[in-house]
Amino acid sequence: MIYLNGKFLPMEQATVPVLDRGFIFGDGVYEVIPVYSRKPFRLSEHLSRLQHSLDGIRLQNPHTEAEWADLIERIIELNEGEDQYLYLHITRGVAKRDHAFPRAATPTVFMMSNPLLTPPGELLVSGVPAITAGDNRWGRCDIKAISLLPNILLRQLAVDAQATETILLRDGLLTEGAASNIFVVKNNLLLTPPKDHRILPGITYDVVLELAKAHGVPHAVRDVSESELRTAQEIMLTSSTKEVLPITRLDGQPVGNNGAPGPVFHQLNQLYQAYKQEVMRAHVPH
Numbered sequence: 001m002i003y004l005n006g007k008f009l010p011m012e013q014a015t016v017p018v019l020d021r022g023f024i025f026g027d028g029v030y031e032v033i034p035v036y037s038r039k040p041f042r043l044s045e046h047l048s049r050l051q052h053s054l055d056g057i058r059l060q061n062p063h064t065e066a067e068w069a070d071l072i073e074r075i076i077e078l079n080e081g082e083d084q085y086l087y088l089h090i091t092r093g094v095a096k097r098d099h100a101f102p103r104a105a106t107p108t109v110f111m112m113s114n115p116l117l118t119p120p121g122e123l124l125v126s127g128v129p130a131i132t133a134g135d136n137r138w139g140r141c142d143i144k145a146i147s148l149l150p151n152i153l154l155r156q157l158a159v160d161a162q163a164t165e166t167i168l169l170r171d172g173l174l175t176e177g178a179a180s181n182i183f184v185v186k187n188n189l190l191l192t193p194p195k196d197h198r199i200l201p202g203i204t205y206d207v208v209l210e211l212a213k214a215h216g217v218p219h220a221v222r223d224v225s226e227s228e229l230r231t232a233q234e235i236m237l238t239s240s241t242k243e244v245l246p247i248t249r250l251d252g253q254p255v256g257n258n259g260a261p262g263p264v265f266h267q268l269n270q271l272y273q274a275y276k277q278e279v280m281r282a283h284v285p286h
């Protein structure tokens with residue numbers, strides 16, 4: 001069951017007019033919220049980021065936080081599976097095709113749930129391969145925009161190279177993955193680029209940094225150069241659906257000494273899994 005413009009209905013019955021600006025222009029934003037044991041993870045943070053994205057495209061939020069929380073509770077109830085991932089999608093609505101904002105259009109609001117399939121245990125043991133590519137996206141990567149053509153093309157480069165992710169470089173600096181944030185370990189220090197217009201402010205990124213801080217993992221948030229990436233002891237990606245995943249090959253070369261997941265990954269992954277359990281037990285929509 002999905003949610004579309006005020007109604008819950010089966011996916012097959014859900015349709016959107018062809019003049020929807022999401023279809024015509026990719027004029028909209030989205031969110032992905034993981035659900036563990038039927039509880040949304042870090043809900044208020046996801047809703048704040050949604051507000052940031054909506055502000056970024058100058059679209060009024062069609063719902064209050066409390067309304068979103070209700071809709072999200074309903075969609076979880078209507079779908080099976082303890083662990084789900086929710087996809088929320090808001091476009092500027094249906095209007096005669098014209099680049100400028102329509103004077104009066106009602107936003108299209110769509111929500112669906114899919115099973116949450118986090119990476120299988122073997123991948124946490126072996127790690128995954130990644131490649132690098134130039135970051136040719138626009139200047140507002142902090143907006144979670146549905147117009148994902150650059151990300152799609154960049155991610156397909158990884159698929160073509162039988163890799164899991166494409167790590168992006170802009171002006172000699174690491175930005176992020178095509179669909180993830182990136183952390184490296186260099187001189188035993190966990191490093192990740194700052195949250196600015198060059199990257200999506202990842203919810204998992206925040207959790208990892210909070211855990212590093214709380215548990216004394218030496219870390220710094222600062223620009224990371226291409227050479228630091230290429231000579232890193234460890235590389236890992238973070239996202240809501242992949243959680244914390246070690247990258248053990250970069251452009252065909254082993255990462256670190258032996259191309260195996262390292263101690264900082266192991267510690268952060270353990271902390272992340274423990275934190276998830278704690279949040280689920282606490283019964284608070286977090």
Ligand code: PMP
Pocket residue numbers: 032151176177178179180181199200201202203204205238239240241
């Ligand atoms: N950067 C990009 C470009 C993404 O698409 C994503 C989400 N898939 C992330 C980072 C990670 O964000 P989050 O931890 O909130 O899933």
